[in-house]
Amino acid sequence: MCGRFVVPSTTDELLSVFDATGDNAADWKPSYSVAPTDPAPIVRECIHDETLQRDVDLASWGLKPGWAKPGGPAPINARLESVASNGMFRSAFASQRCLVPMAGYYEWQQMDDGKQPYFIHSDGDVLAAAGLYAARQEGDVWKISFTIITRAARDASGEIHDRMPVFLTPDVWDQWLRPEKITDKEEVLSMLDRSSVAVARTVTAFPVARTVNNVRTLDPGDPSLIEPAAKKE
Template sequence: MCGRYVVPNTTDELLSLFDATGANAADWKPSYSVAPTDPAPIVREWIHDETVQRDLDLASWGLKPGWAKPGGPAPINARLESVASNGMFRSAFASQRCLVPMAGYYEWKQMEDGKQPYFLHGDGDVLAAAGLYAARQDDDVWKISFTIITRAARDASGEIHDRMPVFLTPDAWEQWLSPEKISDKEEALSMLDRSSVAVAKTVTAYPVARVVNNVRTLYSEDPRLIEPIRS
């Protein structure tokens, strides 16, 4: 699973990395602790005036489709094994796909003296997790929400937790972002599997300070949250 993650990049850095436009993400500030319901940047493509546009948007973490009832579930993760068929996700999987940029994410190990957080990260500037998004109108304002697709953990990720985000290699970004409706679900799922296995080989983990454990008291803009400590 992925329940907290890190986006240290500025809006301008993300716009450059993903070749996107981003007026809707101008207020973004780097965060070392993105938690459920928080606004966070996503990259999506949509058709505007018959032209495909790639945007960097701020969206709420926890998918809330337009048809969902107020107060209903807003899942932060969608399982790769069922994302194409689950009623909550299948429509977004078909035509509302996004990338969720991050430097890495946190997972925890239960120790004798409490939970020890670990920071899991790749070897580049950014990881791009496969996500789904939805837009709904609330008081005449369109609001975007998203979820992150997860899979059984591979390589170093599996040493900390049994699930991990589905990360995509850069050559798969364009295919995943395309706003065209998916015609071959099995091929799309196979692409997600292949790409995420490749990225998983680059993921490593190290322990960080337990201040990360309490999302209510930490300062999310503090880069020291991801500094390694001696285990």
């Protein structure tokens, strides 16, 4: 799974990396600890006045479709193995796809003296996880939410946890973001599998300070959260 991730990029940096023109994330501040229900930037494409536009939007982490009942589940992850058929996700998979930018994410290992967090990341500045989004009207306001697709972990990720985000290589970003409805689910699922395996080969992990463990007391704006932990003597 992916239960906490890192987005150190500014809005302007994300607009540049993803060649986006719409900026609905002006209030975004880089975070080294994005937790469930937190707002985070996503990249999506929509048709505005018959023109395709790529936006960077702020969305709440935890998918809440418009048809979902208040107080119901808001899953932060969707399994690649069932995302195209699961009733919670299949509509968004068909036509509401997004990218979730991040520098990496955290996973934990149980040690004799407690849980040890690891920062899992790639060599590049930005990873792009395959995500799904939903728009829900609350009063006069439209709220956007999202979930991150995960798969069985590969390479270094698998040494820490059995699941990892489905990261996509830049050459398939356009295909994934395209807003038209998917007609060949198996082709798209195969693309997600191939692309995420390629990114997994570039992933590395190292332990970080246990400050990361307590989301209530850490400072999400503190870049030292992703610094390698000091080795014990």
